[in-house]
Amino acid sequence: MSRILMIAADGTSSGHLDYGRFRMLEEGYQVTIAAPIKKPLQTVVHEMEEGLSSYIERPGYIIDADASLDEIDPATFDALLLPGGRAPEYLRNNARCLEVVRHFVDADKPIGSICHSPLILAAAVKGRRLTGVHIIKPDIVASGNTWVETRSEWVRDGNIVTTWVTPFYYVWIREFLAMLNERGIKPSSGDHDRRSAAEARDKNHAAAFSIAASK
Amino acid sequence: MARILIVTGDFSSSGQLQYSVYRMLEEGFVVTLAAPGRKGLYTVIDQREEGRDYDLEKRGYTLWPEASFNEVDPPLYDALILPGWRAAEALRNVERCIVIVRHFIENNKPIAAICQGPRILVAAGVKGRRMTGLPMIKPDIVASGNTWVDAGGEPVIDGNIATVSGRPYYHVWMRAFLSLLKERGIASPKPGAIRTRAGAPAVLS
Numbered sequence: 001m002s003r004i005l006m007i008a009a010d011g012t013s014s015g016h017l018d019y020g021r022f023r024m025l026e027e028g029y030q031v032t033i034a035a036p037i038k039k040p041l042q043t044v045v046h047e048m049e050e051g052l053s054s055y056i057e058r059p060g061y062i063i064d065a066d067a068s069l070d071e072i073d074p075a076t077f078d079a080l081l082l083p084g085g086r087a088p089e090y091l092r093n094n095a096r097c098l099e100v101v102r103h104f105v106d107a108d109k110p111i112g113s114i115c116h117s118p119l120i121l122a123a124a125v126k127g128r129r130l131t132g133v134h135i136i137k138p139d140i141v142a143s144g145n146t147w148v149e150t151r152s153e154w155v156r157d158g159n160i161v162t163t164w165v166t167p168f169y170y171v172w173i174r175e176f177l178a179m180l181n182e183r184g185i186k187p188s189s190g191d192h193d194r195r196s197a198a199e200a201r202d203k204n205h206a207a208a209f210s211i212a213a214s215k
Numbered sequence: 216m217a218r219i220l221i222v223t224g225d226f227s228s229s230g231q232l233q234y235s236v237y238r239m240l241e242e243g244f245v246v247t248l249a250a251p252g253r254k255g256l257y258t259v260i261d262q263r264e265e266g267r268d269y270d271l272e273k274r275g276y277t278l279w280p281e282a283s284f285n286e287v288d289p290p291l292y293d294a295l296i297l298p299g300w301r302a303a304e305a306l307r308n309v310e311r312c313i314v315i316v317r318h319f320i321e322n323n324k325p326i327a328a329i330c331q332g333p334r335i336l337v338a339a340g341v342k343g344r345r346m347t348g349l350p351m352i353k354p355d356i357v358a359s360g361n362t363w364v365d366a367g368g369e370p371v372i373d374g375n376i377a378t379v380s381g382r383p384y385y386h387v388w389m390r391a392f393l394s395l396l397k398e399r400g401i402a403s404p405k406p407g408a409i410r411t412r413a414g415a416p417a418v419l420s
């Protein structure tokens with residue numbers, strides 16, 4: 001059974017995490033969201049607003065982490081998805097996070113990264129062509145990687161696909177899936193398996209609907 | 216060329232709207248987001264917080280429609296998506312919205328609805344169908360002469376209409392809708408093409 005790891009934390013982009021997670025579930029992959037601490041994560045919405053020269057941040061969906069970074073064994077996963085947002089800026093200072101990411105780099109397993117999350121990659125790779133949100137360019141260059149200026153296009157370098165920003169989730173995931181497909185990383189069969197992970201995760205939310213409906 | 220119409224408005228669910236828009240773009244379809252007016256839509260993060268009986272609304276991602284309802288010519292489109300949350304409650308009272316939705320019903324074109332989205336379908340005259348959605352809309356479904364299904368995380372497909380309860384089943388919803396499109400031979404002309412939405416201004420630039 002093919003398993004996808006997503007690394008997230010408080011401050012991860014709501015849009016990136018949602019699109020990545022639900023797309024993997026839609027394809028039939030098993031998804032694990034790992035965070036520094038296993039707890040509900042407060043994701044964020046980043047957006048430009050009229051009159052501001054940088055983005056503002058608002059709270060997004062609360063998404064439960066499935067596991068802590070300490071308790072997962074990266075060797076049991078086939079590929080890694082790194083959503084962006086503000087979390088990568090501090091996750092790159094987390095030794096266990098880098099250890100997990102290095103496993104995917106060293107084992108040449110597919111990695112998909114977007115927006116701010118190439119900051120984590122920059123702490124773990126050298127000599128690669130990467131893109132992301134343009135304001136991280138200094139980190140990419142200083143770490144001995146090559147910055148590629150993009151808009152809606154993706155950048156593929158070996159096992160790593162990087163893309164620009166929200167809302168180009170679909171460009172990111174399409175290329176990531178193409179890479180999984182090329183490498184024969186197939187989803188598991190059986191609809192039941194694919195749904196159970198999502199069901200367990202946001203069960204609270206569905207329960208809330210029932211409670212409200214019964215009042 | 217297959218074209219997908221998404222009908223929405225302010226107070227649509229951020230998550231449902233985004234997943235459907237970008238999923239269709241990923242598939243390579245031409246997507247038109249239509250709303251009462253052509254301005255940035257105020258979407259919401261629809262989620263319950265600990266200790267509350269029901270969802271609190273926080274502001275979600277802004278999406279820009281390509282067209283206002285008056286600019287939409289329904290026969291140009293092959294299929295319809297109705298995201299949910301509170302937008303649907305208001306939109307079912309908008310005459311032009313109902314005219315648009317009725318086209319898809321009468322012509323048996325694929326329709327995907329989630330959460331409160333089915334309220335628009337019943338207001339547009341859908342009768343005698345099996346549907347699900349956000350549990351609190353059950354009275355509207357029943358009163359309009361349709362059959363309510365407590366579906367949990369399963370899709371309900373009745374003819375050309377696929378309905379799903381809501382978060383966290385976006386993937387179940389779009390999988391069911393894509394299977395309806397496939398059955399009817401509605402395919403992306405260029406599956407590998409990256410389409411971007413015409414109406415959206417540059418983001419984070």
